[in-house]
Amino acid sequence: MKLKTVTRAAGRMLNKNASKILLGFGIAGAFMAVGFAVEATPKAMILLENKKKELGVEKLDVKTIVKTAGPVYIPTAVSLGISTVCAVGALKVENKQNAALAAACTLSETALRTYQDKVLETIGPVKEQQIREAVTLDKMAKTPEPAVIPHAKGINLDASEAYGKTIKCWESLSGRPFWSTQNAIEKAINGANKQLLSDSCLTENDLFDYLGIEHNHNGDLLGWDTDTTLGIETFYSSKLDDDGMPCLVLDYRTPPKWLGY
Template sequence: MNKSNISKVLSSVRTSMAKHSPEILTGIGIAGMITTTVMAVRATPKALILIEERKEEIGAEELEVADVVKTTWLCYIPAAITGTLSIACLIGASSVNAKRNAALATAYTLSESALKDYQGKVVEMFGEKKHETVKDAVAKDKIEKNPVVTREVIITEKGNTLCYDAISGRYFKGDIDKIKKAECELNRQMRDEMYVSLNDFYYEVGLDNIKIGDELGWNIDNGYINLSFSSQLAGDGTPCLVIDYSIAPRYDFSELM
């Protein structure tokens, strides 16, 4: 293998390790804590022997706590070092994750700001009617890319109209009035509690939670939930109500206060 190939391999390894550093550090930390426990257990018999030898040396039946520590502390140094390094790895993993989350929140905020500026300029230059036409075209593209014929339709007790949620990509049966009522109820809740999650909205419209639904949401400082509706035809010809969000849920919704 020539130097160029070796350099590429090393670069690839470094990139992969940097990308997965939280998982690597967490794994090392957990393994280290287990090793610490094992080492401490193995050191105990030797420590007990030293205690007995010390008792015989000074002619005492029991040792003071301070004397026990002085007699046995060397036995536990390896375990203490391993435990300290393990804790450092776990703290490092947490720090890396915190920095990545902060960067993600910043990138999201910048993207959201750019989108708002773009939408505002579309309305300014072409008018509200043209803006609605663009939104309808986007909604049409979404259901064409995710046809109902290949997707399960979730039956809820909230209505009989075919609906499509733009974030989770789920088709479900609902009712526009009940969905608007859920929107109003959550906005009222937001006035009292300052924020609500995306899963709170899904619960109100009869949908199950999704994994990121507790990490995304709305904060009153960023504006109320403002749903956008577009009437389309699904792939099988069924009228379909596409639900989108004029104010998108964000990752740091619970930390804006």
């Protein structure tokens, strides 16, 4: 029983890390090929010089060169071939894993949308909005606030385009606070929606550029496309922070999806 358990665990580990293992073998094979080539070259030069003396010529034809020096490069060719196979295998495994992940994300997204539609149908838009706001505020409360809150980058909060009081804002996808104005945020959303319509897709990090906040690690893999929405719909909540200051909370009615581009 223990042997079966260990075997299954080892199998799962190998399957999970197959692409990394193959890539490791590929890199090792490439280094070995270089080493074999460095070692083989002096031997090949000696063999070619001896062949010239044997035939009494100053220059050998291509066929003779290959026949004479080729065998010493066999280990190099084998190592390079193995390295190539491993690298291609790693890419195929990675592509399969990415395809499986994309399929899982699509299924989860479909299930989430179905659930949201049914909740909206059952309890009505007012209560559904109250639940959305409660969930967002709860998420915000559980996120630690940094010691220094940055201002939105690339946005002049003193300019007319950002009219309105500068206020602490909290963005739900990144879970980070920043200083901005509601008008600047709405302008950023409008700019993002224009890009969505013109390019047919928009990543989270594209949206964050408009908002003037830092990128997310996977922000280029998640976002919106025109297959599912023609615009990012947002909603706002408000809450007092730990110091009793008002905080504007930004969340989305149209959540991002796995783009996988």
